[in-house]
Amino acid sequence: MQTQTASEFDVAKVRADFPILTQTVNGKPLVYLDNAATSHKPQCVIDTINHFYAAHNSNVHRGVHYLSQLATRELEGARDIVKKFLNAASDKEVIFTKGTTDGINLVAQSYGRKFIKEGEEIIISALEHHANIVPWQMLCEQVGAVLRVIPINDDGELLMEEYEKLLNPKTKFVSVNYVSNALGTINPVKRIIELAHAQDVPVLIDGAQSAPHLKVDVRELDCDFYAFSGHKVCGPTGIGILYGKQHLLEQMPPVQGGGDMIKVVTFEKTTYNDLPYKFEAGTPHIEGGIGLGRAIQYLESVGLDNIAAYEHELLEYATELIGGIPGVRIIGTAKDKASVLSFLINDIHPHDIGTILDQEGIAIRAGHHCAQPVMQRFNVPSTARASFAFYNTKEEIDALANAIHTVIEVFG
Ligand code: C6P
Numbered sequence: 214m215q216t217q218t219a220s221e222f223d224v225a226k227v228r229a230d231f232p233i234l235t236q237t238v239n240g241k242p243l244v245y246l247d248n249a250a251t252s253h254k255p256q257c258v259i260d261t262i263n264h265f266y267a268a269h270n271s272n273v274h275r276g277v278h279y280l281s282q283l284a285t286r287e288l289e290g291a292r293d294i295v296k297k298f299l300n301a302a303s304d305k306e307v308i309f310t311k312g313t314t315d316g317i318n319l320v321a322q323s324y325g326r327k328f329i330k331e332g333e334e335i336i337i338s339a340l341e342h343h344a345n346i347v348p349w350q351m352l353c354e355q356v357g358a359v360l361r362v363i364p365i366n367d368d369g370e371l372l373m374e375e376y377e378k379l380l381n382p383k384t385k386f387v388s389v390n391y392v393s394n395a396l397g398t399i400n401p402v403k404r405i406i407e408l409a410h411a412q413d414v415p416v417l418i419d420g421a422q423s424a425p426h427l428k429v430d431v432r433e434l435d436c437d438f439y440a441f442s443g444h445k446v447c448g449p450t451g452i453g454i455l456y457g458k459q460h461l462l463e464q465m466p467p468v469q470g471g472g473d474m475i476k477v478v479t480f481e482k483t484t485y486n487d488l489p490y491k492f493e494a495g496t497p498h499i500e501g502g503i504g505l506g507r508a509i510q511y512l513e514s515v516g517l518d519n520i521a522a523y524e525h526e527l528l529e530y531a532t533e534l535i536g537g538i539p540g541v542r543i544i545g546t547a548k549d550k551a552s553v554l555s556f557l558i559n560d561i562h563p564h565d566i567g568t569i570l571d572q573e574g575i576a577i578r579a580g581h582h583c584a585q586p587v588m589q590r591f592n593v594p595s596t597a598r599a600s601f602a603f604y605n606t607k608e609e610i611d612a613l614a615n616a617i618h619t620v621i622e623v624f625g
Contacts, residue, residue: 216518219526227515228604230255241574244609249394249553249600250578251444252425254508258447261507265500273499274473274490288499291506292489298509299439299456300430305488306462308455309502313421314344316440316455317388319492320417321348323465324438325386331357333385336409338363338371339590340393340400343583345419349388363389365590369396369545376405380412387416391423395584395598396545397528397553399427406435415461421445425602426524426551428517431456443501448508452501455492462488469494520603524552527601531610535599538617544596555582555596558617561624563597569623570597573616575609 228234231253236243245253265287271280273288295307310316329335335349339362346360353360361384363376371389380387387409391402406416415437423429424441431439438461443452457465467474467485471494476484485491512520531554536543544555558566567579578598581588588594599613 216516216522219523222519222523222603224523224604224606228606230257230511231604232256232259234604238574238576239572244573244575244605244612246599246601246605246609246613247576247578248425248602248605249422249445249582249598251450252447252602253604254447254449254504255511257511258449258504258508262449262500262504265503270500272496284499287503287506288497291502294506294509295454298513299454300432301456302432303459306456306459308457308462308489308492309497310440310453310455311451311498312442312444312453313419313440314348314442316438316453317344317417317419318348319455319468320388320438320440320457320465321352322468323492324415324461325349325352325358326356327464327466329356329358329385332359332383334359334361334379334381334383336361336363336376336379336384336387336389338376338389338400339365339586340369340371340396340398341388341390341584341586342394342419342421343585344421345388345390346586349386358385359383362586365398368547369393369398369587370547371398371400371405373401373404377408380408380414382412384409384412384414387414388419389416390419390421391429392426392551392553393545393584393587394422394553394600395582395587395596396547396555397550397600398545398547399423399549399551402436403434410435422551422553425512425520427521437461443505443508446505446508447511448505449498449501452498452505454505459488462492465492467491467494471495473497515603521551523603524601527605527607527610528552528554530607531599531601531613534610534614535617538614538621540621541617544591544593552601554599554601556599557593557596558620559624561620563595565624566597566617566620569620570613570616573612573619575613575616577613 417438563579
C-alpha cells in the first residue's frame with residue numbers, strides 16, 4: 214500500500230466506521246481526544262464480537278465438537294494476524310494477555326524471578342507509565358535487585374549518554390516504553406536495544422502507545438519482548454499481546470497454573486504445555502482475541518503508515534494552535550513525538566480544564582496519567598492531555614482551541 218499524504222487521507226470515510234463518534238455530549242458533537250486512554254471501536258470489530266456470541270460461542274482448545282473447533286480456529290487465526298502484524302517469527306511467540314500491564318508483569322515474574330538476582334540491576338526510564346515501574350519494583354523487592362532510571366531533559370527526551378553510563382555488567386534487564394503516554398515522546402528504542410544487546414541484556418518494549426500509531430516490526434527492532442493492549446488499537450478491552458523471542462520464552466517458567474497450560478498433570482508432577490499455551494492458563498478471552506484480530510486487520514486496511522502521517526499532521530497543527538494561546542504551556546516538547554499534547558493553562562487545575570471541556574462535548578484526560586514520576590520531573594501535580602487518533606479532525610482541534618479560550622475566560 215502506498216502511503217497517503219495527510220491531505221489525501223479520507224478522514225470522513227474513516228469516521229463513518231466508528232458509530233460512537235456520531236453522538237452528542239452535553240448537547241455538543243462529541244470531540245473525543247482521549248485516545249491514549251482507550252480508542253474507539255469500528256463497526257467491524259463490534260460486529261465480529263456480536264457474531265462470535267450469536268453464532269460461534271464455545272470454549273477453545275478442548276472440544277471435538279463443531280463450535281469448539283470453529284472458535285479455536287478463529288482465535289488461532291487472530292494469533293496469526295498478530296504474528297504477521299508484528300512480523301514475529303512464529304505463533305509460539307505471540308501470547309494472549311489481559312493487556313500491556315499483564316504482559317509486563319508476566320515478564321517480571323517469570324523471566325525476572327528466574328534470571329535476575331540480588332544486587333543485579335534493571336534499567337527503566339523516567340518516562341514510564343506505572344505499569345512499567347511497579348512490576349519491576351515488586352521484582353526488586355522479591356529478589357533484591359536494584360532499579361536504575363534513565364533521566365530525561367526538559368523537553369521530555371531520554372538522556373542517552375546517561376543510559377550508556379547506567380549500562381554496566383550488573384545490568385540484567387532493560388524495560389522502556391516506545392512512546393510516552395504522558396508526553397508523547399517517541400524514544401530511540403532501536404538504539405536502546407542495540408546498546409543493551411552489546412552487553413547481552415534483553416529488552417522489553419512497552420508498546421501500549423506505539424502499537425496504535427507506529428508500524429512495529431519486532432524482528433527489525435530486535436526487541437526481546439513487546440507488550441501492547443487491544444483496547445488502544447481499536448480492539449476490545451481485557452485483551453493484549455506479549456511478544457517474546459521463542460528461545461527466551463522457552464526458558465521461562467509459567468506464572469499461572471491451570472487448564473490449557475499443561476500437558477500431563479499427576480499429583481507428583483505436572484509437565485507444561487508448549488508455547489504459547491504455557492503462558493495462557495484458563496479459558497482465554499476468546500471474543501477479545503478474535504476482536505483484536507479484526508481490529509488489527511482494520512488498522513492495516515487503513516494503513517499504519519497513513520495513520521502515522523495523518524496523526525503527525527494533526528499533532529503539528531494542534532501544537533501550533535494550542536501552544537500559541539497565551540497562558541498555555543505545553544509539557545513535553547521532544548523533537549520526535551506521537552499523538553499526545555499535554556498542557557497546562559496558567560495556574561488552572563487540569564481537572565477544572567477537563568470539566569469545562571466536557572461541557573463543550575470535548576473528552577480529554579486530566580491527571581497524572583499513571584505516570585507520576587513524569588509529573589514530579591516537571592514539578593507539576595498533573596496535566597491536561599489531548600491525545601489524537603486517525604479519526605480525529607482539524608475541526609475538532611479548532612473546537613479544543615475555542616474551548617480553551619472559554620476556560621481562560623471563565624477563570625479570568
Ligand atoms: N495508559 C493512558 O491514559 P493497560 O492499562 O494495561 O491497557 O495499559 C497500561 C499502559 C502501559 N504503558 C503505557 C505507556 C500506557 O500508556 C498504558 C496505559 C492509559 O495513558 C491508561 S492509564
